[in-house]
Amino acid sequence: MNPTPHPSDEAAARAANSPLVRDFGLLIKSAIRLEQRIDSALRQECGISHTMLEVLIRLCRRPGEEVSQRQLADDLTLTSSGTTRLIDRMEDAGLVRRVPSAEDRRVALVEPTPEGRTAFLRAAAVHAQVVDRYFVKPLAADDYTQLTGALGEIDKALREDTG
Amino acid sequence: MNPTPHPSDEAAARAANSPLVRDFGLLIKSAIRLEQRIDSALRQECGISHTMLEVLIRLCRRPGEEVSQRQLADDLTLTSSGTTRLIDRMEDAGLVRRVPSAEDRRVALVEPTPEGRTAFLRAAAVHAQVVDRYFVKPLAADDYTQLTGALGEIDKALREDTG
DNA sequence: TCTCAATTGCTGAGCAGTCAATTGCTGACT
């Protein structure tokens, strides 16, 4: 069954079974699965991807606000080229429109079209459903507030250096 | 500044500013950023990707255990084709080896090579460093245990239906 | 006023994953 165990096997097994490794894996895996759920629900029911919804969320937050691709890239944790292509697709789909900035001719402002806004409202409902089911329901109220608090701390630490 | 606000603007803004939306976004974003940190640290210092480390973690957990690509796919939340290509790359890099199963000639068992095991030990140290810095340090001990508990509940909910 | 380093967005090439279809094998049912 276990013919010639290397001497380093034990050390490797110890590292592989460390609770920290397991816990961290759990965070990453839960996030991935959660996003997959949201994404496929949105694709099926609204025809848009999760990333596109994130763009619309950002754009609808403060109506009338001018949002550049750079800001979107930063907020979505994307590179500028990734953002360019994402906005290309969304423009093709009729969800957003690029408008040149009056103040700086380098920047392309992105704004939602009326269709984008209505798509957003539909998508937000689907989003809320999935979030409720897998993010709110499984947790006690106390756990929920503590979870988001903890995530805020992690996010702060991530921003602070090399941020 | 805000020429002709649509009537649906307010509804959209309300949805976009919902705390649930924000909190969920925080979870996803933190996980993405955390993974990017780990991934680039591992690439720079060990020449392997985060996904490859996850494979090695799984393979070293119980030395001598037979692990098929299917099991790896399930554990890593990947499709079987994604796993095939991942193992291709790892085999090319000399980290793992495919061994035909004696019991079922369809399955390819994956096992770490000696080089894979030593690479794993180095990578695990880097992994631990980053995890400690951004996952353990920012949290109080209580928050940590509660966070992992909450993640466990979410994971359970995800597994339970359509799992 | 001129220069020049920094910044915005875009493009080509490449990487790491997905989905759909295919092959080889297995085990259950007739």
Added chain:
DNA sequence: AGTCAGCAATTGACTGCTCAGCAATTGAGA
């Protein structure tokens, strides 16, 4: 024994991102 539904792994075509390198534009300092 023979068929056939189903599963493991693989492949081709595609997606959605990254990185490196680009042109246009900006603003600060000589």
